Amino acid sequence: MSKLEQTWFNDCYKSLIDSPLSHWLQTLPAQMNDWQRNAKHGEFDKWCRLLNKLPSTYPSFVDLSSSVSVGTENDVDEYTQKQIEGLLKQFMPWRKGPFHLYGIHIDTEWRSDWKWERVAPHIASLKDRNVLDVGCGSGYHMWRMLGEGASKVIGIDPTQLFLIQFHAIKQFISNTDAVADNIHFLPMGIEDMQPLKAFDTVFSMGVLYHRKDPMAFLQQLKDQLRKGGELILETLVVDGDENTVLMAGERYAQMRNVWFLPSTAALSVWLGRLGFENIRVVDINHTTLDEQRATPWMETQSLKDFLDPEDITRTIEGYPAPQRAVIVANKK
Numbered sequence: 001m002s003k004l005e006q007t008w009f010n011d012c013y014k015s016l017i018d019s020p021l022s023h024w025l026q027t028l029p030a031q032m033n034d035w036q037r038n039a040k041h042g043e044f045d046k047w048c049r050l051l052n053k054l055p056s057t058y059p060s061f062v063d064l065s066s067s068v069s070v071g072t073e074n075d076v077d078e079y080t081q082k083q084i085e086g087l088l089k090q091f092m093p094w095r096k097g098p099f100h101l102y103g104i105h106i107d108t109e110w111r112s113d114w115k116w117e118r119v120a121p122h123i124a125s126l127k128d129r130n131v132l133d134v135g136c137g138s139g140y141h142m143w144r145m146l147g148e149g150a151s152k153v154i155g156i157d158p159t160q161l162f163l164i165q166f167h168a169i170k171q172f173i174s175n176t177d178a179v180a181d182n183i184h185f186l187p188m189g190i191e192d193m194q195p196l197k198a199f200d201t202v203f204s205m206g207v208l209y210h211r212k213d214p215m216a217f218l219q220q221l222k223d224q225l226r227k228g229g230e231l232i233l234e235t236l237v238v239d240g241d242e243n244t245v246l247m248a249g250e251r252y253a254q255m256r257n258v259w260f261l262p263s264t265a266a267l268s269v270w271l272g273r274l275g276f277e278n279i280r281v282v283d284i285n286h287t288t289l290d291e292q293r294a295t296p297w298m299e300t301q302s303l304k305d306f307l308d309p310e311d312i313t314r315t316i317e318g319y320p321a322p323q324r325a326v327i328v329a330n331k332k
């Protein structure tokens with residue numbers, strides 16, 4: 001019997017044939033084969049066995065346009081509900097969500113729906129577009145993109161637990177009319193993607209500050225867009241003019257892998273230099289303790305523990321507390 005992930009990848013390859021992304025098939029299958037041979041997490045096969053235990057269900061409704069919700073508690077018996085909840089808890093920590101499944105509320109660390117509400121009003125309609133979500137996490141925003149009518153949504157993220165979380169949710173949506181054939185998650189980093197120059201919209205939310213070379217990263221995002229395509233970039237920023245960039249020390253808000261936090265003015269200059277146009281800052285927001293917090297589905301430390309207890313406008317290292325901006329731009 002072929003491995004579960006092979007089925008997922010094959011479904012993705014099938015949906016690429018006869019699409020504007022078909023040239024991806026030149027490199028993707030070999031890369032995913034290599035990933036299967038050399039890169040799988042030690043727990044991966046165990047996670048797949050747990051996924052296989054999720055029961056087949058037929059929800060009475062699916063909502064992807066105002067939330068990610070599947071079925072009500074009346075669609076399954078109490079035993080099945082408990083069984084689903086117990087299995088999903090094995091895939092903790094759940095960071096990005098929330099998800100509502102048969103009366104189970106996966107109350108994730110982040111209210112990713114709030115981010116979506118800040119982003120969605122400012123972007124070109126996703127209807128009939130091919131969309132890439134770079135650093136998609138559990139895939140929460142991918143479902144909202146599908147809910148907005150995208151014809152294909154591909155998410156990439158190297159963190160393998162998130163691939164598993166995505167498929168846990170997908171398994172409940174596959175038996176429904178929502179077009180689950182058109183949404184795929186690939187376990188890879190943006191730097192490993194061939195330049196496709198073919199997506200209508202590319203999202204990169206919460207990734208730029210994790211990249212050591214932000215210019216190379218922005219160029220990689222551009223390389224995935226068709227001419228005229230739209231980039232939606234969401235990242236941590238600091239106050240200041242076009243010459244202001246904060247390079248964090250060893251840690252920023254306890255995170256070790258944070259590099260550049262530019263001002264929105266500096267980020268706009270970077271995008272212009274790389275050949276984007278129509279660059280607009282559409283939202284600036286301070287992350288609140290209600291938006292990022294520990295929950296029963298993510299029990300370890302969260303934002304509250306990363307801020308100065310005497311002054312929550314500062315991180316515990318003394319930097320400005322997290323402030324995030326959304327910038328939209330088009331590829332010339």
Ligand SMILES: Nc1ncnc2c1ncn2[C@@H]1O[C@H](C[S@+](CC[C@H]([NH3+])C(=O)[O-])CC(=O)[O-])[C@@H](O)[C@H]1O
Binds near residue numbers: 096110135138159162
């Ligand atoms: N090179 C890379 N290529 C692609 N993804 C990467 C890379 N490096 C890290 N990631 C992934 O980028 C995601 C960033 S989280 C944003 C989630 C969602 N977008 C959100 O806006 O809520 C924000 C945060 O954790 O700070 C993680 O899932 C990483 O695995």
